[in-house]
Amino acid sequence: MRLCLILRRKNLMYICHLIFKMNHKKMKGLKIIVLAKQVPDTRNVGKDAMKADGTVNRAALPAIFNPEDLNALELALRVKDNNPDASITIITMGPGRAAEIIREAMYRGADKGYVVTDRKFAGSDTLATSYALSLAIKKLAPYHLVIAGRQAIDGDTAQVGPQVAEKLGIPQITYAEEITSLKKGEISVKRRLERGVETVASSMPVVITAHSSAPECRSRHAKYTIKYKHARSLSELQDTSEDYLQLQKDRPYLLIEEWSVEDVGADVQQLGLSGSPTKVKKIENVIFTAKESKVLSATDKDIEGLMKELIENHTIG
Amino acid sequence: MHNIFVYCEIEDGQVAEVSLELLSKGRSLANRLKCKLEAVVIGSDIKGIEKQIFPFGADVVHIADDNRLYPYLTLPHAAIVRGLFEDEKPQIGLFGASSVGRDLAPRIASALKCGLTADCTSLEIGDHTENKTQKEYKDLLYQIRPAFGGNIIATIINPETRPQLATVREGVMKKEHVSSDHKGIVKNIDPSKWLKDEDFAIRIIERHIESRKVNIKNAGIIVAGGYGVGSKENFRLLYDLAAVLGGEVAGSRAAVDGGFIEHERQVGQTGVTVRPKLYIACGISGQIQHRAGMDQSAIIISVNNDPHAPINQIADYTIIGDITEIIPKMIKFYQKNTK
Numbered sequence: 001m002r003l004c005l006i007l008r009r010k011n012l013m014y015i016c017h018l019i020f021k022m023n024h025k026k027m028k029g030l031k032i033i034v035l036a037k038q039v040p041d042t043r044n045v046g047k048d049a050m051k052a053d054g055t056v057n058r059a060a061l062p063a064i065f066n067p068e069d070l071n072a073l074e075l076a077l078r079v080k081d082n083n084p085d086a087s088i089t090i091i092t093m094g095p096g097r098a099a100e101i102i103r104e105a106m107y108r109g110a111d112k113g114y115v116v117t118d119r120k121f122a123g124s125d126t127l128a129t130s131y132a133l134s135l136a137i138k139k140l141a142p143y144h145l146v147i148a149g150r151q152a153i154d155g156d157t158a159q160v161g162p163q164v165a166e167k168l169g170i171p172q173i174t175y176a177e178e179i180t181s182l183k184k185g186e187i188s189v190k191r192r193l194e195r196g197v198e199t200v201a202s203s204m205p206v207v208i209t210a211h212s213s214a215p216e217c218r219s220r221h222a223k224y225t226i227k228y229k230h231a232r233s234l235s236e237l238q239d240t241s242e243d244y245l246q247l248q249k250d251r252p253y254l255l256i257e258e259w260s261v262e263d264v265g266a267d268v269q270q271l272g273l274s275g276s277p278t279k280v281k282k283i284e285n286v287i288f289t290a291k292e293s294k295v296l297s298a299t300d301k302d303i304e305g306l307m308k309e310l311i312e313n314h315t316i317g
Numbered sequence: 318m319h320n321i322f323v324y325c326e327i328e329d330g331q332v333a334e335v336s337l338e339l340l341s342k343g344r345s346l347a348n349r350l351k352c353k354l355e356a357v358v359i360g361s362d363i364k365g366i367e368k369q370i371f372p373f374g375a376d377v378v379h380i381a382d383d384n385r386l387y388p389y390l391t392l393p394h395a396a397i398v399r400g401l402f403e404d405e406k407p408q409i410g411l412f413g414a415s416s417v418g419r420d421l422a423p424r425i426a427s428a429l430k431c432g433l434t435a436d437c438t439s440l441e442i443g444d445h446t447e448n449k450t451q452k453e454y455k456d457l458l459y460q461i462r463p464a465f466g467g468n469i470i471a472t473i474i475n476p477e478t479r480p481q482l483a484t485v486r487e488g489v490m491k492k493e494h495v496s497s498d499h500k501g502i503v504k505n506i507d508p509s510k511w512l513k514d515e516d517f518a519i520r521i522i523e524r525h526i527e528s529r530k531v532n533i534k535n536a537g538i539i540v541a542g543g544y545g546v547g548s549k550e551n552f553r554l555l556y557d558l559a560a561v562l563g564g565e566v567a568g569s570r571a572a573v574d575g576g577f578i579e580h581e582r583q584v585g586q587t588g589v590t591v592r593p594k595l596y597i598a599c600g601i602s603g604q605i606q607h608r609a610g611m612d613q614s615a616i617i618i619s620v621n622n623d624p625h626a627p628i629n630q631i632a633d634y635t636i637i638g639d640i641t642e643i644i645p646k647m648i649k650f651y652q653k654n655t656k
């Protein structure tokens with residue numbers, strides 16, 4: 001009985017595997033671009049990250065790989081699992097240190113990465129950010145898939161993915177949970193909506209944004225961690241020794257390229273503050289102040305007193 | 318010209334709650350700015366849809382009715398809204414911060430090269446003087462939103478570009494019926510004016526949307542439980558208390574993740590925003606993501622065995638102790654004093 005079950009399970013797995021294969025016909029030279037942002041970890045703003053006045057001390061927050069961009073990377077890696085000659089290129093826009101997340105992506109299976117970095121990008125809102133990112137993507141054409149996270153946990157807008165798609169003039173599939181099939185020129189994606197799911201099919205190229213319910217990103221792979229341990233961007237190499245520079249020369253795949261405004265051919269007017277229609281007029285830190293609170297115990301007297309008070313002032317009853 | 322436009326979402330022939338809430342907000346902004354409120358509805362088989370919209374104060378309803386336009390697809394809806402906005406030049410455009418609105422609005426903002434503010438919790442009208450140039454701007458839309466994981470609140474403006482676009486989540490604005498006999502004008506849109514074949518590059522293969530079963534958003538009294546409730550069985554106590562008080566049960570994300578309660582009842586940043594007259598938080602620590610969804614409640618009671626739980630700081634009453642002891646007592650003394 002048990003054996004039979006195992007056999008049946010095996011068969012079933014085999015059939016599933018076949019169906020998967022059928023739906024994921026190999027595509028030659030598939031080029032995937034993943035957009036990833038380095039963000040301060042805003043999720044657990046603990047006591048140590050609070051200043052004495054109750055506001056957030058941003059400098060105390062660790063810089064991390066935006067969580068949903070890791071979901072985006074995993075979607076890309078799964079495509080590559082089935083199409084070993086596919087390539088995954090990471091693009092990140094930010095300060096030079098953002099090369100850290102490119103290395104992190106390489107350790108997990110990405111092939112290459114670019115840091116779009118220039119003082120002139122500073123202060124960009126989502127419109128200017130997506131303009132800059134779309135130019136960087138165009139430089140890598142032809143490409144088949146652009147995968148972003150749904151939302152970054154600092155700006156929290158979820159606008160960059162759709163805006164990049166518009167700037168590239170291609171369709172978008174937001175809130176992706178799974179790529180269910182990928183055949184010649186067509187991709188099907190399961191989307192997570194507020195109150196349900198939807199599967200859609202699209203031509204390629206297309207921009208996909210990954211939802212947090214997509215599979216978690218795999219951990220670092222020992223082989224890639226060794227291979228890319230010394231991957232560096234030019235600004236990271238500035239103060240290193242001759243030997244180290246030689247190592248970089250011998251292994252060109254270790255170079256994380258940096259692109260400036262000129263490199264991507266951007267119009268400065270459309271970048272930074274001048275290219276951003278939204279302006280921040282005012283910022284208030286959410287201050288953790290205590291409201292006047294009545295503290296009660298679990299005694300009958302306290303609880304009966306509370307219930308009476310709530311009934312008398314018509315909150316309940 | 319220069320009116321306020323609200324994009325109305327449709328699901329099964331009904332205008333979404335969030336869109337009705339935005340119409341209400343749009344109405345009050347239009348009164349303030351002395352302009353008109355216009356609605357945009359795009360769908361299929363939606364004859365008569367204006368009847369759901371006029372009572373909320375719209376002066377004009379633009380309707381695009383075509384069998385290719387439902388269920389929602391990004392590109393065709395974006396092409397129509399964009400075309401309409403280019404023709405009508407609204408000063409403000411509002412969208413739900415929903416699966417649909419957050420997919421659509423950025424696409425339109427990018428095409429029109431105008432500013433879009435995500436997930437606003439408040440919209441006001443105000444003036445602005447640019448520091449550098451001393452240039453003055455009158456009657457801008459102040460778009461107030463949390464960012465940085467809810468740790469800061471930013472006021473965002475778009476001084477130069479129009480329309481000023483914003484998304485707002487369901488439950489944030491109040492739905493207000495203006496009058497059942499408020500009447501406006503219907504303008505039918507010919508979608509073929511703006512649609513191209515390429516706009517149908519994406520097709521829907523399968524779709525499962527659950528109808529809304531529970532509605533904690535409109536509850537006047539909410540009994541919410543967190544991870545500290547401990548089990549699905551203990552949650553029965555909360556249902557009992559809610560039943561005697563005439564309220565609904567809700568939960569924190571940790572309670573949802575723990576399988577104590579379904580996701581539809583989750584309050585917070587990634588759940589529903591509620592503002593009942595009474596919110597009883599049982600075994601909830603009160604992390605910022607939870608508070609974002611309930612701190613507008615009129616009265617908050619925290620039941621927690623930790624006197625230092627962050628939720629206590631925003632509570633009007635804190636009862637220190639174990640929920641399994643306290644909740645039955647609340648039921649008992651409520652019943653005793655209302656008989």
Ligand SMILES: Cc1cc2nc3c(=O)[nH]c(=O)nc-3n(C[C@H](O)[C@H](O)[C@H](O)COP(=O)(O)OP(=O)(O)OC[C@H]3O[C@@H](n4cnc5c(N)ncnc54)[C@H](O)[C@@H]3O)c2cc1C
Pocket residue numbers: 035036037066068069072091092093094124125126127129133147148149150151152153154155156157158159160161278280432433434435462464465469471473
């Ligand atoms: C308090 C505050 C409020 C703001 N509010 C607004 C606002 O309402 N409207 C507005 O237009 N701008 C706003 N901004 C500016 C906005 O945060 C920045 O433009 C930011 O660079 C991109 O927006 P995001 O973080 O919201 O990204 P999202 O749109 O949430 O990011 C979605 C995905 O796009 C990709 N992506 C985003 N940024 C990058 C990047 N730099 N490099 C690579 N990939 C990237 C990632 O895959 C990411 O997961 C605000 C900024 C602050 C500080």
Ligand SMILES: Cc1cc2nc3c(=O)[nH]c(=O)nc-3n(C[C@H](O)[C@H](O)[C@H](O)COP(=O)(O)OP(=O)(O)OC[C@H]3O[C@@H](n4cnc5c(N)ncnc54)[C@H](O)[C@@H]3O)c2cc1C
Pocket residue numbers: 043542543544545546547568569570571572583584585586587588589599600601602603604605606607610620621622623626638639640641
């Ligand atoms: C991006 C993001 C989005 C999020 N969105 C949401 C959201 O929408 N909603 C949400 O709720 N959370 C959200 N969270 C999670 C949030 O950060 C917290 O983890 C969560 O709210 C904690 O739930 P809790 O208070 O129930 O659990 P805990 O933090 O574990 O607190 C349990 C509390 O119960 C008390 N307690 C324990 N036993 C008892 C007892 N017997 N009697 C009385 N009290 C007891 C404890 O003292 C403690 O205060 C989000 C997090 C992230 C990162």
